[in-house]
Amino acid sequence: xxxxxxxxxxxxxxxxxxxxxxxxxxxxxxxxxxxxxxxxxxxxxxxxxxxxxxxxxxxxxxxxxxxxxxxxxxxxxxxxxxxxxxxxxxxxxxxxxxxxxxxxxxxxxxxxxxxxxxxxxxxxxxxxxxxxxxxxxxxxxxxxxxxxxxxxxxxxxxxxxxxxxxxxxxxxxxxxxxxxxxxxxxxxxxxxxxxxxxxxxxxxxxxxxxxxxxxxxxxxxxxxxxxxxxxxxxxxxxxxxxxxxxxxxxxxxxxxxxxxxxxxxxxxxxxxxx
Numbered sequence: 310x311x312x313x314x315x316x317x318x319x320x321x322x323x324x325x326x327x328x329x330x331x332x333x334x335x336x337x338x339x340x341x342x343x344x345x346x347x348x349x350x351x352x353x354x355x356x357x358x359x360x361x362x363x364x365x366x367x368x369x370x371x372x373x374x375x376x377x378x379x380x381x382x383x384x385x386x387x388x389x390x391x392x393x394x395x396x397x398x399x400x401x402x403x404x405x406x407x408x409x410x411x412x413x414x415x416x417x418x419x420x421x422x423x424x425x426x427x428x429x430x431x432x433x434x435x436x437x438x439x440x441x442x443x444x445x446x447x448x449x450x451x452x453x454x455x456x457x458x459x460x461x462x463x464x465x466x467x468x469x470x471x472x473x474x475x476x477x478x479x480x481x482x483x484x485x486x487x488x489x490x491x492x493x494x495x496x497x498x499x500x501x502x503x504x505x506x507x508x509x510x511x512x513x514x515x516x517x518x519x520x521x522x523x524x525x526x527x528x529x530x531x532x533x534x535x536x537x538x539x540x541x542x543x544x545x546x547x548x549x550x551x552x553x554x555x556x557x558x559x560x561x562x563x564x565x566x567x568x569x570x571x572x573x574x575x576x577x578x579x580x581x582x583x
Contacts, residue, residue, distance in 0.1 A: 317493040320534045323563040327530075333564040334387075337396045340571075344399040345369070353405075360414065360437035361430065368414035368434050369394055370441065371401040377410040379444035379477070381581065382435050383570070386452030386483075389427055390419040390499050397451075400570035403578040409447075412438035416457075419500050424488070424510050431457045432467025445477040447581050451567050455484020459512035459542060462521040462551075478522040480581045483535050483563055486513040486525075486542040490534065513541050517551040524554050524580050528561030535563060556580065 314320050324330035348354035353372040360366050381404040385397050393415040401411035414434035416427050439446060450458040459481045461468055468476075488507040491497055508514050517523070523546060525539035536557065543555040556576075558566055569575035 314490075314534075317490060318495050320532060321491065321494055321496075323532065326532060327562045327564060330562075330564065334392060334396050336564075337399070341396055341398040341400075344402060345395075348372075348398075358437070358441075360434045363417055363430070365393065365415045365417050366430065366434070367394070368412050368438060369398065370438065371398070371405050371411045371413075373405050373408045373410065375408070377442050377444065378408040379410070379582075380438055380442040380446045381409050381411045382438055382446065382448050382458070383411060383413050384431055384448070384450035384454035384457045385413070385415075386450070386454045387418075388496055388500070389424055389453045390496070397567075400567060402571045403569070403573045403575060404447075404582065406573040407578060407582055409582065410438075410442045412442075414438075423506065424500065424502060425506060428457060428460050428510060429467050432461065435461065435468065436472055439472055439475060444475075446475045447477050447480070449480040449482060449570070449581055450484065451482045452563070453485060455481035456486060456488075456510075456512065459484055459486055459523065460510065460515075462518050462523065463512055463515040464518055465509070465515060466518065473518055478524065478581070480524045480526055480577070481539070481542065482526045482567055482577075483528065483531060484512075484525065484538065484542065485535075486538050487511045513538075513545050516549055517546050519550070521546070521551040522553075523551055524556060526556045526558070526566070526577065526580070528563060528566035529557045529559045530562040531566070532563070 527539040569577040
């Protein structure tokens with residue numbers, strides 16, 4: 310049977326298609342705030358470190374006890390047009406308790422910035438965090454953040470060669486890897502993606518750097534388009550020489566698929582740090 314998508318807005322709408330979906334992002338606020346307070350009290354958090362001149366060019370850095378074994382950078386989602394780093398602080402816990410520093414940047418949102426501009430900003434944020442922390446660097450991001458961390462290991466990445474050599478792997482969680490379908494959505498009134506931008510900023514349409522290692526991670530209860538987007542990147546980049554895998558977590562939806570970043574013993578943290 311042939312399958313076509315008639316309602317592109319619904320295909321990419323998460324909250325309305327999750328029971329109780331209206332509870333997010335509010336459910337993240339309290340645990341994130343509590344984690345920041347606890348880490349500040351232990352003098353293991355530095356907040357609002359500037360990485361550029363813009364008002365949202367800030368990152369939070371959470372440190373493990375003792376010397377950091379490496380760095381994890383988490384890039385938040387929100388379709389490039391909503392939210393900031395403060396919603397996700399508690400998700401640093403898993404990597405921090407495994408001995409890694411965790412950086413969480415904010416970035417300028419659409420429409421004030423275009424997606425290509427945001428890609429450059431994230432490159433600067435990662436570079437700044439790399440200057441602060443030695444060792445291997447793992448990148449992870451959720452939804453739009455999954456797109457942004459995948460962009461960092463494309464041959465057109467804003468990261469320099471020396472910086473890219475430090476990357477151990479990328480875990481794109483529910484990432485958007487082909488932006489062309491978003492041209493058909495109402496949100497594009499804000500995103501302002503055109504065909505050129507879609508082709509230049511879609512990881513699935515670009516080439517991975519040599520030695521790229523990427524895991525496309527997604528919830529089994531997510532919208533079909535998010536599962537397809539994850540499969541797409543793993544499929545295409547395997548054919549371009551990258552080491553890839555596709556992981557679908559049963560019963561996880563778009564909002565709870567990231568919860569395991571807060572658990573140092575989870576399969577997600579193992580995948581990110583192994």
